[in-house]
Amino acid sequence: MIKINRISKAFNGKPVLDNISGEFDKGKTNLIIGSSGTGKSVLLKCIVGLLQPDQGSVYFDLRNFTEADKDMKSEIRREMGMLFQGSALFDSKNVEQNVMFPLDVLTTKTLEEKLDRVNFCLKRVGLENVNSKMPSEISGGMKKRVGIARAIVNNPNYLFCDEPNSGLDPQTSIVIDELIKEITEEYDITTVVVTHDMNSVMGIGEKIMFLYKGHKLWEGSYHEIMNSGVKELDDFVFTNKVMKNLKGKVTSL
Amino acid sequence: MKGFGKYVIFLGSLFVRRETFKTYYQLVLEECIIIGIGSILLFVLVSTFMGAVSTIQTAANLVNPLIPRYIISQVVREMTILELAPTVMAIIYAGKVGSSMAGGLGTMRITEQIDALEVMGINSSSYLVLPKIIASILMYPLLVIVAGVCSLVGGYLVGTLTGIMTAEDYIYGIRLAFNPYFISFALIKSLVFAFLISSISSYKGYYTQGGALEVGIASTSAVTTSVIAVLLSDYFLAQLLL
Numbered sequence: 430m431i432k433i434n435r436i437s438k439a440f441n442g443k444p445v446l447d448n449i450s451g452e453f454d455k456g457k458t459n460l461i462i463g464s465s466g467t468g469k470s471v472l473l474k475c476i477v478g479l480l481q482p483d484q485g486s487v488y489f490d491l492r493n494f495t496e497a498d499k500d501m502k503s504e505i506r507r508e509m510g511m512l513f514q515g516s517a518l519f520d521s522k523n524v525e526q527n528v529m530f531p532l533d534v535l536t537t538k539t540l541e542e543k544l545d546r547v548n549f550c551l552k553r554v555g556l557e558n559v560n561s562k563m564p565s566e567i568s569g570g571m572k573k574r575v576g577i578a579r580a581i582v583n584n585p586n587y588l589f590c591d592e593p594n595s596g597l598d599p600q601t602s603i604v605i606d607e608l609i610k611e612i613t614e615e616y617d618i619t620t621v622v623v624t625h626d627m628n629s630v631m632g633i634g635e636k637i638m639f640l641y642k643g644h645k646l647w648e649g650s651y652h653e654i655m656n657s658g659v660k661e662l663d664d665f666v667f668t669n670k671v672m673k674n675l676k677g678k679v680t681s682l
Numbered sequence: 683m684k685g686f687g688k689y690v691i692f693l694g695s696l697f698v699r700r701e702t703f704k705t706y707y708q709l710v711l712e713e714c715i716i717i718g719i720g721s722i723l724l725f726v727l728v729s730t731f732m733g734a735v736s737t738i739q740t741a742a743n744l745v746n747p748l749i750p751r752y753i754i755s756q757v758v759r760e761m762t763i764l765e766l767a768p769t770v771m772a773i774i775y776a777g778k779v780g781s782s783m784a785g786g787l788g789t790m791r792i793t794e795q796i797d798a799l800e801v802m803g804i805n806s807s808s809y810l811v812l813p814k815i816i817a818s819i820l821m822y823p824l825l826v827i828v829a830g831v832c833s834l835v836g837g838y839l840v841g842t843l844t845g846i847m848t849a850e851d852y853i854y855g856i857r858l859a860f861n862p863y864f865i866s867f868a869l870i871k872s873l874v875f876a877f878l879i880s881s882i883s884s885y886k887g888y889y890t891q892g893g894a895l896e897v898g899i900a901s902t903s904a905v906t907t908s909v910i911a912v913l914l915s916d917y918f919l920a921q922l923l924l
């Protein structure tokens with residue numbers, strides 16, 4: 430479980446996040462949603478420590494990460510896996526070396542153990558026989574899968590995904606979403622997914638935090654999102670005519 | 683000035699929370715290979731031609747029959763050791779190696795590869811940049827030595843083949859009144875230049891913000907800034923050590 434407590438962040442005096450608190454549950458895919466530029470990525474970066482929040486703290490299973498010393502921080506970081514918006518594969522390494530990288534730097538496993546684990550993870554995300562391909566030689570969807578494999582290779586307790594399906598077709602998106610959900614449940618980890626894709630919201634949104642201009646306006650599950658009564662959220666959810674017509678007619682899913 | 687402060691802090695950050703010695707050893711080795719193999723051909727080409735051209739031009743200027751021909755190769759030697767090999771090559775090195783360091787790191791920054799390292803708990807600046815600086819400091823002096831030799835060989839070939847002077851004259855001039863301290867001076871200069879070029883270029887690349895356009899800007903500005911730093915330090919080192 431990850432808990433965030435009154436997080437605020439401003440850039441050059443311009444507030445981006447204002448006093449955001451909440452919890453992300455273990456064994457669930459927790460979503461952070463909101464329209465472009467509302468601070469979702471900034472919030473995620475504050476949680477994983479790529480950005481230092483101006484105020485507030487982040488707790489990983491009751492361990493205060495924000496105020497932790499260097500050793501404690503790297504210990505908690507070893508338990509994290511992250512899938513970046515653009516996959517962020519190392520272009521100088523092939524698929525196998527990319528997935529193996531966290532094991533190389535964080536563990537003392539032998540090469541055989543590492544190879545076993547890498548192949549297991551690649552198989553888990555549905556990729557086989559691509560070990561020696563370079564990132565530039567595989568498609569966007571495959572990159573995301575390699576990114577997921579790299580994120581889970583060291584058995585993380587916390588998995589973070591920034592827009593796992595941006596730039597993918599709806600079908601591949603669903604496959605990736607399902608994969609994230611399955612992995613979360615299978616290993617009982619805490620997963621936080623940033624997205625603005627309504628398909629993901631309805632597909633895997635067990636717990637959803639809605640951000641609007643740096644504020645947290647709503648929290649709930651996809652069962653409740655249609656009837657939140659929050660105008661800004663309705664504007665986000667019911668974007669097109671078809672959806673607008675649905676509004677009010679749907680009571681529960 | 684603000685940039686300079688940030689640069690100093692950046693240099694400081696290279697030495698905290700380091701990985702194991704073995705990791706660095708491998709990374710430095712890889713960088714050395716990239717730098718060495720990548721620049722050797724260019725260095726050989728440029729320095730050979732520079733030596734050849736200096737010989738022809740010096741000869742063209744020394745028309746007075748009272749001046750012995752071997753003075754030509756002596757002049758070429760001094761020019762090569764003091765300026766052509768360490769300094770002019772540094773400018774080429776900045777264009778070739780510095781720009782690729784800045785471009786590579788800039789791309790890693792904008793594609794979040796640097797963030798990915800940080801999330802794994804790795805000190806990305808020391809992991810990525812320190813090996814580049816160490817490899818540069820190891821390889822650049824070697825490249826300068828190669829360039830120096832090539833330049834003198836280039837001069838020899840042109841001097842003898844075009845009949846400007848005899849082989850004996852050339853060799854005699856090269857060895858005449860030789861001051862070995864100039865070699866030390868050239869090597870000291872090359873250590874300083876290697877450090878400046880690699881650290882400035884890495885700094886420019888590491889702090890790239892934005893997109894592909896900014897990566898291009900970062901690598902151009904890495905070359906410009908390194909060249910200015912090289913020329914300034916060349917001046918101060920000459921004042922200080924000669």
Ligand SMILES: Nc1ncnc2c1ncn2[C@@H]1O[C@H](COP(=O)(O)OP(=O)(O)OP(=O)(O)O)[C@@H](O)[C@H]1O
Binds near residue numbers: 440445464465466472
């Ligand atoms: N490093 C930074 N420096 C200055 N401003 C920043 C920085 N990072 C983000 N911002 C600003 O913070 C705001 C929120 O950005 P953020 O990337 O979190 O949006 P987002 O919700 O992830 O949007 P999207 O869905 O488009 O990715 C934006 O206005 C952005 O300009």
Ligand SMILES: [Mg+2]
Binds near residue numbers: 469470471
């Ligand atoms: Mg974002």
